[in-house]
Amino acid sequence: MSNLWYNYSYWDYYTFFFYIFVMFFTGVLAFIGQNSRRLIGLNRSVQQHEGNNINKVFFIGIAFLLVFISGFRVTNGKVGIDTANYEEIFKSVQSGELKVFSLKNIITLNQVEPGYLLLNKIIGFFTNNAQFLFVTCSTITIVFILIAALQKKDNISIPQILMIYCSSFFIQSFNLVRLYLAVSIIIYAYSYIEKRKIFKYTTLVLLAASFHFTALIVWPVYFFWNKNNFKFKNIIYFLIIAVFIYKFNDIFNIYFSNTKYSYYDNTLNENSHGIGLYLIKSPLLLIAFILRKPLAKVDKANDLYINILIFDFLLTPLSYSFNIFGRISSYFSIIEIFLIPSFAQISRKKNYTQIFNFLIYLCILVKYIYYIQAYWNVDAIMPYQNILFNSLFD
Template identity: 25%
Template sequence: MVTFLAMLLLIVLTYPYFNRKKLLLKDRTVSLKTIYIFLVSLMLIIILGLRGLSVGIDTTAYYNSFEKMQFNSLSQTLDVQIEHGYKLYEYTIDRVFGEFQYLLVFMAIFYISVVSFYIYKFSQNAMYSYLLFILFGFYTFGFSAIRQTIAIALIMIAFKYIIEKRLIPFLTFVLLASSFHITALIFLPSYWLNKIKLNRRILLLFSLIALIIIGLRNELFSFLTSYSKNNYTEIETGGSFLYLFILFSVIIGVIYRKMLINKNENNKYFFYMMITALLIMPVTQFHPAVTRLYYYFFIFMIIYVPNLFNSIDDKLIRFIGMGGYIIIGLYLFFGKIIYNTDLDNYLFFWQ
C-alpha cells in the first residue's frame, strides 16, 4: 500500500511545477506537460512491469501458463480456438527473451504508453486523469488481467480512428484486440455511435433505458445468475454503487453537454463511451466471465471527467465535483481495490 500511496503523492506534488506551458532553454522551448507525462509514465511502467509474482491475483497463473508453453512448438502454441494474439505474444517473449518478467514489462510499456498518449493529446488536466486512472482501478487492472489489459490498450488505439472516421484501421485494431481477449468484439458498434445526434429525444431514451435497468436490477440479477453454475452475490459481481456513479457522471454530462462539446468537438466521443458503459454495465455485472466488459468504454472517463469539469465556468461547482470524484476514488482504491486484487503487499520481482 505504501508504494501506491507514494506514487499518488508524487503525481500530485510534482504537477504544480510541470503545469507551466513551456520551459525556455537556450535555443528552444520544451513542453513541461510532455516531461511530466513521461516521468509519470516511467514510474507507472516500473511499478507495473517489475512486480513480483505475488503481486496481482492472476500473475502466478500467467506465469504457470508461460512456463508450460516453453515446451511447445509454434503450431502447438497456436492450437487454440480463440485469442491467438496473446499466445503468439507469449511465444515470442519466450523465444526472444526466455523470461516471464519481460512479458510483464512489455505489457506495461504498451498499456501505459497508450493511456499516456490519450492524456497528452486529449486531457485538459493530466494530473487529474492519472489520478482517475489509478483510483478507479484501470491501472491496477493491469496487475491481474494481462490479456484484457492489452486488449483495452488496442481498443483505445481503435477509438482514435473513430474520431478520425477511418473504418478499416478501426476494424483492424478491434479484431487484433479480440485476439487477446474475445470480449473486445463488443466495441465494434462504437464506430457508428458518432452518427447518433445528442438531442433531447435520444438523451431521454437513454435515460429511460437506464432507469428501467436500475428498477429491474434485482430481477435481472436473479434471472441471469440462474443460468450460472456458480452462486454470486451482487457485491461479488460489482454491485450497484459504481453503476450509480457512472449514471451520475452521465447526468452531469447531459446538463453541461453544450459547454463540454463547445470546448472541444472530440469530447462528444468520450461522452458516448460513458453512455455506452452506463447501458451495458448492469448486464455485465451479473456474470464474472464478462464482469469487466464495460471497461472497454468506461476507461475513457479518465479523459471525459477532467474535460467535463474544465468546461464548467462555475469554480465552486468545478471544485466540489473534482473533489468528490477524488474522495470516491480514494474510498474505492484504498477501501476495496487494493485488498481485492492482492496489491496490499507490493514487492518487486527481485525482492
C-alpha cells in the same frame, strides 16, 4: 487454465499511502510536462524547439515510473492474484503445450487469445523469465495510455487524466493484465471514432481482441456517435442493446456454452455489490448528460464518451448474472479519464474552475479509496512488493 493462486493479501497502510504517492507524483510530473514552457518561461522562438523536448522528458519519466511499479512487481499471485496463471501460460507456450496459432481453438474460443500467446512466444526467444512478460505488457499498456492522454493536451488537464487512471485502473491492471492491455489499445482506438476512420478503428479493435476477445464488444460503438448531435438512430441502437440484454442468456447458451467462457454462465458477479453498481455509475452519467452541450464545447469527443457511458449503463444488468461483464465494463468506464477532467473546462470563470478542480481531485481520492476498500483482497494488490527490493515495506 486452472487457478494456481494462493491469496497472500493483508491490509497494509504503507501500501495504501504508497499508491497515493504514485498517483500524486505522476500528477506532478504530468503538470510540469504539460506546463513546462510556461513554468520555465521560454521565449516564443525557443518554445517551438525546446518546449516539446522538455514535455517528452517528463512523460517518458512517467512511463518509466509506472512500468517500474507494474512490471517489476512480485508476481506468482502475490501482487495481482491472476499472475500465477499468466506465468503458467508463459511456461506452457515455451514448452509447446500451448500452440500460438490453433485455428480450431480460436474458432471455438477454447484457447488463450493468439496475440497474447504470440507475445509470450516472442519474449520466450530472449528469456525464460516470465517477469519480462509483465514488464512488456506493462510497457505496452502504459505507452498506449500516455499516447491517448497526450492527444488531449490542448483541451484538458493531463495530470487529472493520469491521476484518475492511477486511482484504480492502473492498480487493477496488476491483476487483469491481458484485459487492461486490450483496454489501453481501445482507449487509443476511440480517437479514430472521432476522426471517422473506421478502418483504423477496426484494426485496433482486432489488435485488442488478439489479447482479449471481449474487446470485440466495443466495435459497434463506432456507430453510436454523430459529430453534430444525439440523433434518433442512437435511440434505435440502444433499444437493440436492451433486447440483446433481455435475450443474452439464450444467446450465451447457444454460442458460448462449450467455450472457455462457459465458466461465467449464470455465475454471480460477487464483486458487483448489488445495486451499488448503479449508484456508482449513475451520478457521472446523469451530470454528464445534463451538461452534454457545454462538455461538447470543451471537446466534441465528450459527446461520444457520454454515449459510451450510456452503453455501459445499459449493460450493467448483465454484470449481476455474468461475471465477465464486470470486466468488460472497463472498456467503457476507462473514458472517465477524459470525461471527468472536462468538467473543469466548462466555465471560463476562475472561481468556478477552481471549484470544479477541487471536486475532481476529491472524486479521484474517493474513487481510489472505494477501489482499495472493495478490491484490495480480491485483486491481491496489498502489500505491494517489488522484485528489485523484495518488499518495499518490510
